[in-house]
Amino acid sequence: MDAQHLTLIYLIIAAAVATFATRVGGYVLITQLKHIPPRIEAALNAVPAAVLTTLVAPAFVYGGFDVATSMLVAFAVGLRLSSLRMLLVGWIVVMVIRHLIL
Amino acid sequence: MNRDEFREGLRGGFPIMVAASPFGALFGALAVDNGFSIADAVFMSAAVYAGASQMVGIELFGNNVQPWLVVLSVFAVNFRHVLYSASIAKHIRHFTLVQKFFAFFLLIDPQYAESERRAERGLPVSFSWYLGFGLIIYFPWLVNTAIGAVFGQLIGDPKAIGLDVLLPIYFLGLVLGFRQRDRFxxxxxxxxxxxxxxxxxxxxxxxxxxxxxxxxxxxxxxxxEREPGEMPAIEKEA
Incomplete structure (x- = not known):
């Protein structure tokens, strides 16, 4: 096993431990703490949307016309339908632009 | 173990397993595209078992992001589980220590949501039910990862078949899932x-x-604005 692959294995194990920690953490905390300060709670509450947005916005801005268009259409679909349909529609849009238009 | 409740759990988890299957396959295909072997992809699904954070992990790994930052990002994306495990505490206090270990390992979004719903309706959140619900989602998740990874290796240029837009759109869908939250x-x-x-x-x-x-x-x-201690709405993953 080469060094890079070993890094990957350790990375996966660390990710698994970190994930398990989040799944146990609340139980451990709640049995200790009486209540969470509202500002901390608000900050924690914002974490997932904040992290995920950083994986979306730059792709939209720097991804090029085809990616941006496909994401816009998927966004419109996602307001109403499931994320699986978003993926399907977004994928169709990008394929049409790449193979039929450009 | 109570067989009826275990079966009830299997039935309850079945539709979620079906809905999650394409995402397992998508993860497998993208993991291979980002330098994972098939075994690596299945190992990650088995050990982490948190779809969205796995996608984040492979995306960052594929971009040669420093390992500590990859782990931190996985942690950050999964941070909502802290709230789940805090809120589910009162329903699973009667589990043994070993049972709690398995319960927390399997605590994905729908598992949390369904446990809360079951308790709300006055039904027992027994370990048998919880395990049935969790395992019918867990094992197919691994199989689908492997299937996706096998097909992912056959794919040459991911851009030509439009694979590169799937992750940003997938994350966009997850962001939209949080739109009922305060200050979204x-x-x-x-x-x-x-x-x-x-x-x-x-x-x-x-x-x-x-x-x-x-x-x-x-x-x-x-x-x-919100009263302290009130739990936020649950969002569904995938």
Whole structure:
């Protein structure tokens, strides 16, 4: 096993431990703490949307016309339908632009 | 173990397993595309078992982001589980220590949501039911990862068949899933602007931490409306 692959294995194990920690953490905390300060709670509450947005916005801005268009259409679909349909529609849009238009 | 309740759990988890299957396959295909072997992909699904964070992990790993930042990002994306495990505590207090270990390992979004719903309806959240519900989702998740990974290796240029847009759209769908939360729009706006600016001025992978920090700090600084201690709405993953 080469060094890079070993890094990957350790990375996966660390990710698994970190994930398990989040799944146990609340139980451990709640049995200790009486209540969470509202500002901390608000900050924690914002974490997932904040992290995920950083994986979306730059792709939209720097991804090029085809990616941006496909994401816009998927966004419109996602307001109403499931994320699986978003993926399907977004994928169709990008394929049409790449193979039929450009 | 109570067989009837275990079977009830299997039945309850079945539709969620079906809905999650394409995402397992998608993860497998993208993992291979980002330098994972088939075994690596299945190992990650088996050990982490948290779809969205696995996608984040392979995306960052594929971009040669520093390992500690990959782990931190996985942790950040899964941070909502802290709230789940805090809120589920009162329903699973009667589990033994070993049972709790398995329960927390399997605590994905729908598992949490269904446990809360079951308790709400006055039905027992027994370990048999919980395990049945969890395992019917867990094992197919591994199989689907393997299937996706096998097909992913056959794919040459992911751009030609449009694979590269799937992750941003998938994450966009997850972001939309949080839109009922307090302060959603200001948080997303702050993170979007900060991550785009950071990508331009600092470069990848720092756009992730800088952008996320902007949204989180804003949420802490905005006026607090909600009563303390109230649990936020659950969002469904995938």
């Amino acid at each position: 729009l200001p948080v997303v706006a702050a993170s979007a602007v900060a991550s785009v600016a950071a990508m331009h001025f600092v470069g990848s992978p720092w756009h992730v931490s800088i952008g996320a920090l902007a949204g989180v700090l804003l949420a802490a600084c905005l006026p607090q």
